[in-house]
Amino acid sequence: MMRTKVPPVACVGEPRLTAGFAEFGRLDLLAHEEVHGPIGPMEPGNLLRLAEAIQLKGKGGAGFPLHRKLKAVLESCERQNLSAVVVVNASEGEPASWKDKVLLTRAPHLILDGAALAAYALDAEEIVIGLADDVVGRDSLTEALQERRMPVPTSIVTVPHRFISGEGGALVNGINGLPHIPPGTKKRSSDSGVGGLPTLLSNAETYAQLAVAARLGPYEYAALGTDEEPGTLLLTVTGAAKRPAVVECAAGTPLREILDLCEVPDSPGILMGGYHGKWITQDAANRAEVSRKGLTKVGGTLGAGIIVPIGDDTCPLGEAAQVVRYLAGESAGQCGPCRMGLPDLARSLDLAVSGSAPVEVVRAAAGNVKGRGACSHPDGTARFALSAMEVFAEDLRLHTTGEGCGKRTRGVMGLPGAPDADPQKLTLDWSRCDGHGLCAHVVPDFIRLDSNGYPAFPPTPVPTWLKEGAMKAVKVCPELALRLAKAE
Structure with missing residues (x-):
């Protein structure tokens, strides 16, 4: 079951984003102002110079420089004679991540400060905050909005708690009333985002960092961190x-x-x-x-x-395979690399873990999706799988020789629903199978036909997102040769 309780917070060295947590727990507006002090609006040029001086990059994963985003939105507004929109991406779709939820539940005013700074500098017409539908942090954020006056109308939009929903284009689509998936073609939200307006889009921590820097100034902000990555x-x-x-x-x-x-x-x-x-x-x-x-x-x-x-008590390749299966199921399913390439990569990794295929099969499947997707999801999934092959090379050798590592896959990666409460695997009665091939047509993401036209599939448990297809494959087998059995 997915966790909905925010984990504890710790700090190494001087706290900034987490300042006041020990004393106040959650910082309401009074506590927030007592801990962080006042903040005033900044003109566009000053905000640009601040973001560039502290080398602030997006904290959502891509690491794109914020000052370049700000500049692009300003130029787009001037060029098109349009107003801007500020979007805070607090959806945090990855189950393993909790940092933005910590800010939402304990320091919501830092996020709102940063969004307000950007909205004033851009002369934006609105601020939109995207939250996941697990509703973690929603009450805290709503209360914070009621405690203060924002410079422009500010609303909260709920998006599905899916991995792909946190992608910037998917969030913009969702706010615009479209399906919460990345657009089929890559486009810059700074040119056309929410409502077709130039949109500044960054994640919750980035806005909070901007609020801290506006109070400290570039020199004091850079007193912590490295020369290249202050703060x-x-x-x-x-x-x-x-x-x-x-x-x-x-x-x-x-x-x-x-x-x-x-x-x-x-x-x-x-x-x-x-x-x-x-x-x-x-x-x-x-x-x-x-x-x-x-x-x-x-x-x-x-x-x-x-x-x-x-830890040492779980099969590392089995853990990696679970994540790749999850990522394949979480794709938008709108382009070839996601619809076919990621299930193929998941299947290839399953085969390697079961000892039924060499590592070259995984590398080939990963190579087939890299650089070809409508978003970065296929690239990120391939990167994850390939690095697992490198770091766990000795485990892979044990698996491919048939020995195996001797460890169960315990499901420690934080996946929703992992480990499967009722793992099942497909079995085949060879005395009955006549090679009709219907099963491979029903669930091609797991079953393929070998060179003789007979079904072939990994001996590992059927991924949860393919169970429905596997059950259909069992039902359509005219010889009743295919079965689902409990996986040990």
Whole structure:
């Protein structure tokens, strides 16, 4: 079951975004002003210079410089003689991420401060805040809006709690009353976003960081962090951590310090950046610094600030396969790489884990989707799968030789509904099967026909998102050769 309780919060060094949490818990407007002090509006040029001086990049994963977004929206408004819209992406669709929900539930006024700064500088006509339909943080945000006066009308829009709903284009589509999926073609929201107007779109932490920087100024803001990445950041640490938490730390903090704080045991692999991120080894984690540059140096990525270590008591490749199946099921399904490529990648990884296919099959399936999707979802999924093949190479060798690693897949990656409460696998009675091939037509994402025209599928449990198709395949088999059995 998906968690709806916000995890504890910790801080390494000086708190900024999390300032006042220990004293007040949730900061209402009075507590917020007592902790952070007053803030006034900023002219466009001043806000641009501030965002550029502190090198503020989007905290949602892509890391696009905020000052470039601001500049693009300003230029688009002037060129088209249109007003702007400010959008706060607080949907946080990835189940492993909790940092934006922490801000929503405990420091909502920081988010609203940042959005108000942007709206004033852009002379925007409205602010829209996108929240997931798990409603975590909605009451806190609604209360904060009632406590203050925003510079322009501000509304909350609810989006489905799906991985793909957090993609910027999908959020804009949802606000515009369209399906909550990325647009079929890539376009810039700074040119045409909500209601066709130039739109500034960034995530909740980014706006909160802007509010902190506006109070401190660029020099004091840069007193923490590194020269290239000033300030602090929020991290969500889950997985095998004995003390899972959302942690604020300065950029450049040793990753080892964060892992020790959350009591993370030595791990065969640590996922950095979330489900679109990359795995790193324990040795790499011991050398890494928490920053975009520091994590890239050891083969990882900061992404949306998600850290998911796994323990020695679970099968790492089985965990990775569960995530790829989930990501394949969470796609928009509107382009070939998502409709066919991601299920193929999930199936290939299942085959490799079961010892039925070499790693080259996974690499080929990943290569077929990279750079070809309507959004970054196929690329991120391929990156995740390929890094798992690299970091867990020894486990892969054991699986492909038929020995296996000897560990159960415990489902520690934070997936909704994982592990499957009722895992089932397909079985085939070869004495009955005549190779009609109907099953492969019903559920081609899991069953294929071999060179002799007979069904072939991995011996692993059927992914939850393909169970309905598997049951249909069992029903249409004219020889009653296909069955669903309980997976051990």
